[in-house]
Amino acid sequence: MSYQAQSLVQSVDWLAIAPPTIAAVVGLVVLVTDLFVGDNRKALLGWVSVAGLAVSALMLLPLLDGDRSTFCLTGDAAVCSYTADRFTLVIQFLVLGGALVAALLSMTTLKDANRELPEGEFWFLLLSSAAGAALLPASRDLATLIVALEVASLPAFALVGIKHGDRKSSEAALKFFLSSVTATAVSLMGVSFVYASTGTLYLTEIATRIENVDDQLQTLAQAGVVLTLVGFAFKTAAVPFHFWVPDTYVGAPLPVAAYLSVVGKAVGFSGLILVTVIALPSYADVWGPTLAALAALTMTVGNVGALRQQSTRAYSAVRLLAWSSVGQAGYLLVPIAAAAYSEDAEKAIGSTVAYALMYAAVNLGAFAVAALVARTKPLNRVSDYRGLYASRPLAALVLGFFLLCLAGLPPGIIGLFAKVTVFSAAVDAGLGWLAVVMAVNVVIALFYYLQWTTLLFRAPEGEPETHRVPAPLTAAIALTAVLGIALSGAPQLVLRFSDTGLF
Numbered sequence: 001m002s003y004q005a006q007s008l009v010q011s012v013d014w015l016a017i018a019p020p021t022i023a024a025v026v027g028l029v030v031l032v033t034d035l036f037v038g039d040n041r042k043a044l045l046g047w048v049s050v051a052g053l054a055v056s057a058l059m060l061l062p063l064l065d066g067d068r069s070t071f072c073l074t075g076d077a078a079v080c081s082y083t084a085d086r087f088t089l090v091i092q093f094l095v096l097g098g099a100l101v102a103a104l105l106s107m108t109t110l111k112d113a114n115r116e117l118p119e120g121e122f123w124f125l126l127l128s129s130a131a132g133a134a135l136l137p138a139s140r141d142l143a144t145l146i147v148a149l150e151v152a153s154l155p156a157f158a159l160v161g162i163k164h165g166d167r168k169s170s171e172a173a174l175k176f177f178l179s180s181v182t183a184t185a186v187s188l189m190g191v192s193f194v195y196a197s198t199g200t201l202y203l204t205e206i207a208t209r210i211e212n213v214d215d216q217l218q219t220l221a222q223a224g225v226v227l228t229l230v231g232f233a234f235k236t237a238a239v240p241f242h243f244w245v246p247d248t249y250v251g252a253p254l255p256v257a258a259y260l261s262v263v264g265k266a267v268g269f270s271g272l273i274l275v276t277v278i279a280l281p282s283y284a285d286v287w288g289p290t291l292a293a294l295a296a297l298t299m300t301v302g303n304v305g306a307l308r309q310q311s312t313r314a315y316s317a318v319r320l321l322a323w324s325s326v327g328q329a330g331y332l333l334v335p336i337a338a339a340a341y342s343e344d345a346e347k348a349i350g351s352t353v354a355y356a357l358m359y360a361a362v363n364l365g366a367f368a369v370a371a372l373v374a375r376t377k378p379l380n381r382v383s384d385y386r387g388l389y390a391s392r393p394l395a396a397l398v399l400g401f402f403l404l405c406l407a408g409l410p411p412g413i414i415g416l417f418a419k420v421t422v423f424s425a426a427v428d429a430g431l432g433w434l435a436v437v438m439a440v441n442v443v444i445a446l447f448y449y450l451q452w453t454t455l456l457f458r459a460p461e462g463e464p465e466t467h468r469v470p471a472p473l474t475a476a477i478a479l480t481a482v483l484g485i486a487l488s489g490a491p492q493l494v495l496r497f498s499d500t501g502l503f
Helices: 002-007 018-033 043-058 061-065 086-112 119-138 142-160 167-198 203-212 215-235 245-251 254-279 281-307 316-339 345-374 393-407 413-428 432-456 471-489 492-498
Strands: 068-072 080-084
Touching: 018 043, 018 086, 018 119, 043 086, 043 119, 080 086, 080 119, 080 142, 086 119, 086 254, 086 345, 086 471, 119 142, 119 254, 142 167, 142 215, 142 254, 167 203, 167 215, 167 245, 203 254, 203 281, 215 254, 215 281, 245 254, 245 316, 254 281, 254 316, 254 345, 281 316, 281 432, 316 345, 316 413, 316 432, 345 393, 345 413, 345 471, 393 413, 393 432, 393 471, 413 432, 413 471
Parallel strands: none
Antiparallel strands: 068 080
């Protein structure tokens, strides 16, 4: 009996699990500390949270020397629940870096809210969500994957609706919650079907066993594949699971919208990659065409939605960024779909990872400048950005650079480079029609990105307003600008992520 109990004990590699663990522990520390800190010292919680996320990101450095796995089966050390490989580390860097920028933005937002937002709860929820998001790319079994997905998502619901007494915020949180819970329920049903047909939850074991499923269970396995994909398609804001995005971004505090636009997508795409490419490569004929169709539909609906935004409508800048993020999700889906048809699936997946890194840096930067403008113009209309160069020349230049990156135009070389990488992934996989759809959508997106960019440099209406910019907001804008410019100066750095180490 003691031998059986001993055989169930799994060793833990604490260094491998350090990044998500530190974020979770700091979240608990902040929540408890909030009970003992006076109202006039609440800003300390923000700095502790930022420091915690920075330490979590730095703990990725010792893991660069090689792949590490933990929570492995005692009978088979190759079958593990947690793996810190190259793919995991890149996505964790994206998640923790994105959460760090969102935290810097949040410090200014919480200060301007003048105690209308509960600071202790806010930081606890943000750090908890970041911990779940960092856990997900390392997950190598379906149970851990779903748990990580929910740990990342549940605090996000509360963050969206954290504005007490704000009807718009409550409505956005409810819509986000109900649609997400429905998608999760469908995804859980899919996972149960896959488990019933294969008898295992480990991704590598599923890949082996699902090829030899009994004929009577074939339909069950296929249904499980499709239903599992639904939950992750929702997280990526793929059409038709995108309807929550515009209202949620508008209703949430701006840093939370920035967080969802980048970290939320990283969660969805990393989960989608693990489920399709690692667990279900033999079902590429099912998920390949499905994801290709979703990619075409998502980029088209997203860009057309952004094109229809009226510049004088309240919150039109945030809505434009929301619809733009849906369109960008379509581009991110292209290489994952291409992996089903490509002989080099790892290179195709690398294109998605590289594009996600570019998108994270410039989209967070665009939200950071939007947060700056919202301090004096809370309705955050696109028309409010007219003449920004006259009052804030550096902010206008940086936002113009970010928008050109998203459009894929010089001097935003990294945006152009990332789009070419995704485009070539589709062409190499023989998906010429998808490459054509992408090219058309890039042209559509040029119109609204350039329209917003030119508005920044037009003559302002009335006297330009100036005010002091808080240090955390300045740091967030500077950090994203430096990263975007550095990557545009050396876009070959992105190519290093084409080797994801997943295979």
